[in-house]
Amino acid sequence: MSEAKKARKKRGFPSAFTVLFIVLVIAAILTYVVPAGSYDRLSYDESSDSFTIAKSDGEVETLSATQQVLDQYGITIPLESFQNGDIFKPVAIPGTYEQMNQRPQGLIPLLRAPIVGIADSIGIIVFVLVLGGIIGVLNATGTFDAGIAALSRKTKGKEFLLVAIISTIIAIGGTTFGLAEETIAFYPILMPIFIASGFDAMVTIAAIYMGSCIGTMFSTTNAFSVVIASNAAGISFNSGLLIRLIALIVAQVITLVYIYRYAQKVKKDPSKSIVAEDMPRIEKRFLKDYDPNNVVPFDWRRVTMLVVFVAAFPVMIWGVSSQSWWFEEMSALFLAVGIFCIAISGLGEKEGVSKFLGGAADLVSVALIIGVARGINLIMDDGMISDTLLYNASNIISGMNGVLFSSVQMVLFSFLGIFIPSSSGLATLSMPIVAPLADAVNVGRDVVVSAYSFGQGWMSFITPTGLVLATLEMVDVSFDKWLKFILPLMGIIGVLAIVMLGIQTVM
Numbered sequence: 001m002s003e004a005k006k007a008r009k010k011r012g013f014p015s016a017f018t019v020l021f022i023v024l025v026i027a028a029i030l031t032y033v034v035p036a037g038s039y040d041r042l043s044y045d046e047s048s049d050s051f052t053i054a055k056s057d058g059e060v061e062t063l064s065a066t067q068q069v070l071d072q073y074g075i076t077i078p079l080e081s082f083q084n085g086d087i088f089k090p091v092a093i094p095g096t097y098e099q100m101n102q103r104p105q106g107l108i109p110l111l112r113a114p115i116v117g118i119a120d121s122i123g124i125i126v127f128v129l130v131l132g133g134i135i136g137v138l139n140a141t142g143t144f145d146a147g148i149a150a151l152s153r154k155t156k157g158k159e160f161l162l163v164a165i166i167s168t169i170i171a172i173g174g175t176t177f178g179l180a181e182e183t184i185a186f187y188p189i190l191m192p193i194f195i196a197s198g199f200d201a202m203v204t205i206a207a208i209y210m211g212s213c214i215g216t217m218f219s220t221t222n223a224f225s226v227v228i229a230s231n232a233a234g235i236s237f238n239s240g241l242l243i244r245l246i247a248l249i250v251a252q253v254i255t256l257v258y259i260y261r262y263a264q265k266v267k268k269d270p271s272k273s274i275v276a277e278d279m280p281r282i283e284k285r286f287l288k289d290y291d292p293n294n295v296v297p298f299d300w301r302r303v304t305m306l307v308v309f310v311a312a313f314p315v316m317i318w319g320v321s322s323q324s325w326w327f328e329e330m331s332a333l334f335l336a337v338g339i340f341c342i343a344i345s346g347l348g349e350k351e352g353v354s355k356f357l358g359g360a361a362d363l364v365s366v367a368l369i370i371g372v373a374r375g376i377n378l379i380m381d382d383g384m385i386s387d388t389l390l391y392n393a394s395n396i397i398s399g400m401n402g403v404l405f406s407s408v409q410m411v412l413f414s415f416l417g418i419f420i421p422s423s424s425g426l427a428t429l430s431m432p433i434v435a436p437l438a439d440a441v442n443v444g445r446d447v448v449v450s451a452y453s454f455g456q457g458w459m460s461f462i463t464p465t466g467l468v469l470a471t472l473e474m475v476d477v478s479f480d481k482w483l484k485f486i487l488p489l490m491g492i493i494g495v496l497a498i499v500m501l502g503i504q505t506v507m
Helices: 002-010 016-033 067-072 079-083 107-120 122-140 143-154 159-177 181-196 201-217 223-233 241-268 279-286 300-322 327-344 349-362 364-383 386-397 402-419 423-440 445-459 468-475 479-506
Strands: 041-045 050-054 060-064
Touching: 016 107, 016 364, 016 468, 107 122, 107 364, 122 181, 122 300, 122 327, 122 349, 122 364, 143 300, 159 181, 159 201, 159 241, 159 300, 181 201, 181 279, 181 300, 181 327, 181 468, 201 241, 201 445, 201 468, 201 479, 223 423, 223 445, 241 445, 241 479, 300 327, 327 349, 349 364, 364 468, 386 402, 386 423, 402 423, 402 445, 402 479, 423 445, 445 479, 468 479
Parallel strands: none
Antiparallel strands: 041 050, 050 060
């Protein structure tokens, strides 16, 4: 009877796919309610050194790439920012918003959106599947089990130090070059290590996901966030850098303290874990063959495979941060790692390939969730409501001043971050529109950039259109339990962000 009750309780909250479909339906309904509209957009063509202006009525105009053209259209971005590639997406032209005929997205577009979203997200989907294949091979050879046992012996009595170090490294990656989607690769290797160290699954999620969120929220040199936003606002990204750096340090300390207190509470009484009823299932999944009293030897094969696998991560970070790598290159890197691991695993060609395919199959649900989330953005883009939301948001803050201006901006950017989860996309769309509003109320444009970064990053803690549902699916934890864990911390970080914006405003 108790098992039946547990089963009913587990079914009480919808799956990640159902949550996403509900959001997809809401997005489609909004295309009937929110007026369609669009800004004209200016983009730079490097091959001809010219600007192309795409108007909302479909007309396209080509002009020479000069600063005079930018000044004419009220775009306060230096010409060199386009020519050197700092601004690589179309920029919204201030004052050009026009309401258009409604473009409601009915049943056929609604059903089509997840399919197109999956096709549009093929890069990250392939990356996830290749990663799953490697995990399948490493699990089949007992490599993870041997590595976990060795690491557990090394960290005995100071387990949380490992959590703090990993979370901080990820936060540094987030703040410097936007480490976010890439962190999906970390869960399969860190989840068994953290569980074997005595932590529950929620600690692992918080250490990795919140490290990334805190880093990207309080970006310092992230080219895909504050750098492109600062360029689009017509200022140097160094403006406001000190405030964002201080906020980053304080927020990371608060987050680690929050995780530590939760971890200690659960260690004293495992029943206090938010995922207590799920842990047997999660442990079976991630530690199915792990026995601390009977661990396979850490021989040369397992050592070599683990070293090569782990070494791929700094190579990936180097490629993304300095070589313009994206998911195609990252997938190629890990595919090479997978082939190498199969070759030296001792499994044989047929069994090695079979384990690789089995591991990839285990992550199909994660890959599909990423694609379905992209479908939500496509519905809103096709319904042409994103620009309308930005237009109304800019009208709300127009005329405000001081701390209120910065605080309301952060809230509005949080709202916009649900509908435009791309940091570079939101920056190039919003900054030419919102940044000039700061001039009118005698507030620095760096405040607008910080409000954008804080707002979008803050909402990424929970927004279904971001990475959170794919992350939770990766570790087999439901969305409602994540909300129960994260909402108190989200409130604390939100207050911190508003306080830091207030300080930046009056400086």
